[in-house]
Amino acid sequence: MECRVLSIQSHVVRGYVGNKSASFPLQVLGFEVDSINSVQFSNHTGYSHWKGQVLTADELHVLYEGIKLNNVHHYDYVLTGYSRDTSFLEMVVDIIQELKRANPSLVYGKCSDAAYVPENLHPVYKNKVVPVADIITPNQFEAELLTGKNISTEKEAVEVMDLLHAMGPDTVVITSSDLPSRLGDQFLVSLGSQRTVHPDGSRSTQRVRMDVPKVDAVFVGTGDLFAAMLLAWTHHYPNDLKTACEKTFSVMHHVIQRTISYAHELAGPGRRPSPPQLELRMVQSKADIEDPAIVMRATVIS
Amino acid sequence: MECRVLSIQSHVVRGYVGNKSASFPLQVLGFEVDSINSVQFSNHTGYSHWKGQVLTADELHVLYEGIKLNNVHHYDYVLTGYSRDTSFLEMVVDIIQELKRANPSLVYVCDPVLGDHGSMVCWHEHNHTQTHKCQFFTEVMDLLHAMGPDTVVITSSDLPSRLGDQFLVSLGSQRTVHPDGSRSTQRVRMDVPKVDAVFVGTGDLFAAMLLAWTHHYPNDLKTACEKTFSVMHHVIQRTISYAHELAGPGRRPSPPQLELRMVQSKADIEDPAIVMRATVIS
Numbered sequence: 001m002e003c004r005v006l007s008i009q010s011h012v013v014r015g016y017v018g019n020k021s022a023s024f025p026l027q028v029l030g031f032e033v034d035s036i037n038s039v040q041f042s043n044h045t046g047y048s049h050w051k052g053q054v055l056t057a058d059e060l061h062v063l064y065e066g067i068k069l070n071n072v073h074h075y076d077y078v079l080t081g082y083s084r085d086t087s088f089l090e091m092v093v094d095i096i097q098e099l100k101r102a103n104p105s106l107v108y109g110k111c112s113d114a115a116y117v118p119e120n121l122h123p124v125y126k127n128k129v130v131p132v133a134d135i136i137t138p139n140q141f142e143a144e145l146l147t148g149k150n151i152s153t154e155k156e157a158v159e160v161m162d163l164l165h166a167m168g169p170d171t172v173v174i175t176s177s178d179l180p181s182r183l184g185d186q187f188l189v190s191l192g193s194q195r196t197v198h199p200d201g202s203r204s205t206q207r208v209r210m211d212v213p214k215v216d217a218v219f220v221g222t223g224d225l226f227a228a229m230l231l232a233w234t235h236h237y238p239n240d241l242k243t244a245c246e247k248t249f250s251v252m253h254h255v256i257q258r259t260i261s262y263a264h265e266l267a268g269p270g271r272r273p274s275p276p277q278l279e280l281r282m283v284q285s286k287a288d289i290e291d292p293a294i295v296m297r298a299t300v301i302s
Numbered sequence: 303m304e305c306r307v308l309s310i311q312s313h314v315v316r317g318y319v320g321n322k323s324a325s326f327p328l329q330v331l332g333f334e335v336d337s338i339n340s341v342q343f344s345n346h347t348g349y350s351h352w353k354g355q356v357l358t359a360d361e362l363h364v365l366y367e368g369i370k371l372n373n374v375h376h377y378d379y380v381l382t383g384y385s386r387d388t389s390f391l392e393m394v395v396d397i398i399q400e401l402k403r404a405n406p407s408l409v410y411v412c413d414p415v416l417g418d419h420g421s422m423v424c425w426h427e428h429n430h431t432q433t434h435k436c437q438f439f440t441e442v443m444d445l446l447h448a449m450g451p452d453t454v455v456i457t458s459s460d461l462p463s464r465l466g467d468q469f470l471v472s473l474g475s476q477r478t479v480h481p482d483g484s485r486s487t488q489r490v491r492m493d494v495p496k497v498d499a500v501f502v503g504t505g506d507l508f509a510a511m512l513l514a515w516t517h518h519y520p521n522d523l524k525t526a527c528e529k530t531f532s533v534m535h536h537v538i539q540r541t542i543s544y545a546h547e548l549a550g551p552g553r554r555p556s557p558p559q560l561e562l563r564m565v566q567s568k569a570d571i572e573d574p575a576i577v578m579r580a581t582v583i584s
Contacts, residue, residue, distance in 0.1 A: 042366075066315070
């Protein structure tokens with residue numbers, strides 16, 4: 001498999017968020033990953049302390065120029081994550097548009113983070129980023145924010161996903177929602193929608209729904225891992241969102257379960273694990289990343 | 303295995319040098335790798351063009367401070383590579399000394415990256431037209447032990463190989479201090495096939511893999527070297543085959559084409575088939 005991903009995300013010295021969360025699993029699955037670190041921090045911002053440096057839009061452009069001058073700016077996928085800087089985000093969009101001209105079949109996957117960014121960035125996401133995206137992974141809040149429409153039923157979720165398709169991306173996964181799960185309140189509902197345009201010009205949409213076990217902990221980096229794994233599994237199952245979602249959600253489950261067990265072991269009985277203790281057990285999950293045992297089924301919905 | 307490495311090396315957007323070369327293989331072998339990127343460049347400096355930014359000694363210190371403030375500055379290994387900045391290197395040394403106080407059994411793996419074939423000198427005059435004898439290298443390694451490190455690997459030398467001129471000789475020496483205070487030194491020699499290409503990032507991969515295999519074989523330099531040199535061989539062979547395929551017949555591969563086939567070599571990294579034997583020497 002010769003598949004090259006450009007990932008523009010944060011770097012943390014310690015832990016698993018951004019590029020640290022996305023690179024290793026993609027490499028383990030055989031993807032070549034070129035990574036531009038948008039920041040370099042000691043650790044993620046959920047710890048008591050964090051320190052580091054950010055990349056400016058100009059510095060990002062300089063790095064991209066280096067790649068372009070060597071004529072190696074050919075990518076199959078671009079993956080981006082969190083950004084808090086308008087000019088940086090706009091530079092990212094410029095780069096992606098140029099890469100898409102170099103390779104029209106390039107797929108741009110954008111992971112969710114709109115909930116954490118300042119309000120002034122919302123228009124940039126809505127008007128510039130989402131329109132060039134091919135895969136997006138918003139949570140319910142972000143999906144509602146982007147479309148201006150509420151989700152209180154599965155039917156409304158489908159309408160919101162159709163609105164998101166109309167904005168650009170052919171693949172939309174609402175990673176979590178507060179829709180009631182038929183399996184009870186220990187589960188949350190995720191939904192996915194993939195629109196395909198056929199050679200004759202007709203369109204079809206595959207929609208799926210998953211009931212995902214809730215976990216009583218706050219994880220950081222799981223969204224970045226999810227987007228990376230959805231990229232990988234939609235690559236291997238381009239016309240089968242059901243299977244791509246089952247693989248992706250299953251690998252998330254294995255990593256999260258391993259992480260939470262270890263975190264509780266470190267914290268001791270009756271104590272809530274700390275952010276350092278809750279870092280994803282990424283390298284320990286290599287086998288699950290390579291070949292995730294399917295532990296939840298997606299239901300195809302109309 | 304709970305083993306945490308702090309790796310302070312370069313980052314390139316594309317390709318495999320520095321941290322890009324060291325992190326993936328160590329993670330594949332189950333090591334936790336914390337990485338401080340000393341620079342971020344588009345690619346290594348052997349390409350026609352390269353662009354990027356460097357980390358200053360102060361910025362390095364700030365990152366380390368963040369780790370320390372969270373009380374997570376506990377490492378089993380530190381790995382460093384190339385640096386062109388005195389103040390940066392001095393900050394690295396300060397950090398390592400502090401980490402060693404926090405964990406006295408920390409092991410610092412250092413690739414001195416001073417040059418090759420006499421282009422830069424460490425402490426000893428080296429005339430590259432003179433063929434050295436094995437005993438010279440044994441003395442060199444003992445002198446290096448006396449300077450600090452208990453494990454020394456001379457990755458390549460101009461000693462003649464008994465297997466002919468398509469091979470180069472590498473040597474290793476590991477000094478152990480026993481509980482009764484006595485010392486012993488295991489020395490090994492390997493004949494390594496030469497490859498007609500210039501690779502970048504292989505030294506960084508070598509240091510990372512030597513870290514991993516001496517970790518698993520702490521008192522057996524022979525096996526650690528066999529594993530390390532074997533994985534290098536597999537990665538290099540895969541890389542050169544692919545590079546020639548890309549370049550086409552009769553053409554020398556370019557730097558982008560010669561990037562190490564790292565992700566494709568995962569199985570070899572995890573469990574390298576031994577393809578060369580180390581000879582124990584006195």
